[in-house]
Amino acid sequence: MTTTGWRLQTPELLQAERYAKIGEALAISKTKAIVAFKRVANPLGLKAADILLLDILVSFTQEKDWEAGQRPLVWASNAYLMEQTGFSLTALRRHLRLLIENGLIWVKDSANGQRYGRRNENGYIIEAYGFDLAPLAARSEEFNALYEELVAERNFIKSLKRHITIQRRTVWALLDKMRQTAPKASISRFRADYERLVEALSCKQRNLQNNNAQLLDLLDAFKALKKELEFVFEEAATVFETDEAIKKQNMKTNKNFQNMAPMGHQNGRSIQVTNELKNISKFCNEKEKQNGEIALENQEAAYHSKNSSLNLETIMISCPHFANLSRELGFYLKDWRDFHQFADKARAIAGISYDAWQNSQEAMGPLAASASIALIFDKYSEGSIKSPGGYLRGLVEKQKTGDLHLERSFYGRMS
Numbered sequence: 001m002t003t004t005g006w007r008l009q010t011p012e013l014l015q016a017e018r019y020a021k022i023g024e025a026l027a028i029s030k031t032k033a034i035v036a037f038k039r040v041a042n043p044l045g046l047k048a049a050d051i052l053l054l055d056i057l058v059s060f061t062q063e064k065d066w067e068a069g070q071r072p073l074v075w076a077s078n079a080y081l082m083e084q085t086g087f088s089l090t091a092l093r094r095h096l097r098l099l100i101e102n103g104l105i106w107v108k109d110s111a112n113g114q115r116y117g118r119r120n121e122n123g124y125i126i127e128a129y130g131f132d133l134a135p136l137a138a139r140s141e142e143f144n145a146l147y148e149e150l151v152a153e154r155n156f157i158k159s160l161k162r163h164i165t166i167q168r169r170t171v172w173a174l175l176d177k178m179r180q181t182a183p184k185a186s187i188s189r190f191r192a193d194y195e196r197l198v199e200a201l202s203c204k205q206r207n208l209q210n211n212n213a214q215l216l217d218l219l220d221a222f223k224a225l226k227k228e229l230e231f232v233f234e235e236a237a238t239v240f241e242t243d244e245a246i247k248k249q250n251m252k253t254n255k256n257f258q259n260m261a262p263m264g265h266q267n268g269r270s271i272q273v274t275n276e277l278k279n280i281s282k283f284c285n286e287k288e289k290q291n292g293e294i295a296l297e298n299q300e301a302a303y304h305s306k307n308s309s310l311n312l313e314t315i316m317i318s319c320p321h322f323a324n325l326s327r328e329l330g331f332y333l334k335d336w337r338d339f340h341q342f343a344d345k346a347r348a349i350a351g352i353s354y355d356a357w358q359n360s361q362e363a364m365g366p367l368a369a370s371a372s373i374a375l376i377f378d379k380y381s382e383g384s385i386k387s388p389g390g391y392l393r394g395l396v397e398k399q400k401t402g403d404l405h406l407e408r409s410f411y412g413r414m415s
Helices: 011-024 030-038 048-059 078-085 089-101 134-138 140-180 184-206 212-260 277-306 312-318 320-328 336-349 354-364 366-382 388-401 406-414
Strands: 106-108 116-119 125-132
Touching: 011 089, 011 106, 011 134, 030 048, 030 134, 030 140, 048 078, 048 089, 078 089, 134 140, 140 184, 140 212, 140 336, 140 366, 184 212, 312 320, 312 336, 312 366, 312 406, 320 336, 320 366, 336 354, 336 366, 354 366, 354 388, 366 388, 366 406
Parallel strands: none
Antiparallel strands: 106 125, 116 125
8 A cells, every 4th residue: 555644544545545546557548447337337326527527537547647557637726627617615625525535546655745747859748646547447347338238238127127018008908999799897806906006107217216126016916917807807898709600690590580481461561661870771771881881901012012021920920929919809800991990999098099090001001001000019029219209200201212121121031
């Protein structure tokens, strides 16, 4: 240990001296040293004022001071540092002490406690007493490793939140779909569980120090709720399908009975009147349905003419998250009509607005817009895009300029 005879030696000061000796043997540019520190300053517990002071100290050094065998020493006076930072003397000493205690600078004192230094004709420091910044060089690799850990943790938290969002929206879609089939009491209980989890998620998001374990627990809770909803929904759907089958059978039986019943002069009227509103309404609805199917068939033909080698199976294989979601929500995509209907559900879960969905269909056609939703949902689930709605608008703009080639995206994902 190097003693100067007047400053009280503390464990922090001794550790800073060890860092300084290590840094003397290293060669690193001062830019890399200060950048490595700044990226982790906040996790180290340092504030903007501490960063400002260290930045000013580094600015006094030259690149040659950071070469191997050299020590980046700064002998600026307290008066000058106070002028540059705007600190009072008490504040300046407090921030300097924080930098020392965190092992970022070491103090090399002269016998009388004065700071001074001189350089030779080549600009190298030959004698100096003051603040030694060599600890920054010694800890640059440590800071870089810490920064990588922080980035990985932030990305992990983002991924967790994205998956929680997908699960939350899927649960909401299941709740919305099962209202017609499940008992109201069951829906109320599930709705209460859903709102409780959403409230817990909101509290975690307001807390700046998110706990990974808590977020993982929330993700598991949403998954468990979704699984329970799927079980109840499947049971309700089975009962509903059974009831529908019984109704259809009864209708078929009644129709056969009516066909067998005699109609004529003695058994009832044989002339049908034309003022039955119910029949006219039914006829109009059937016509509208037929027109809609014809329009979709025309769109399907146009879509295939532009993407002759792209089929529904290719889209589902290249978009596994989209395909899994369809199975989880009980959608069986047998043809393009089913695919188009489910794309409307998936876009809501991905957070794409109804207006953006309508605009995409007008610009690209229903099937191309549906294929875009499948592509966007998978990219969003994988974390490669942050704004599904913005991405869809970008595809619409490409469609308008003739630069949209969806088939390349799907085949690229498969390869």
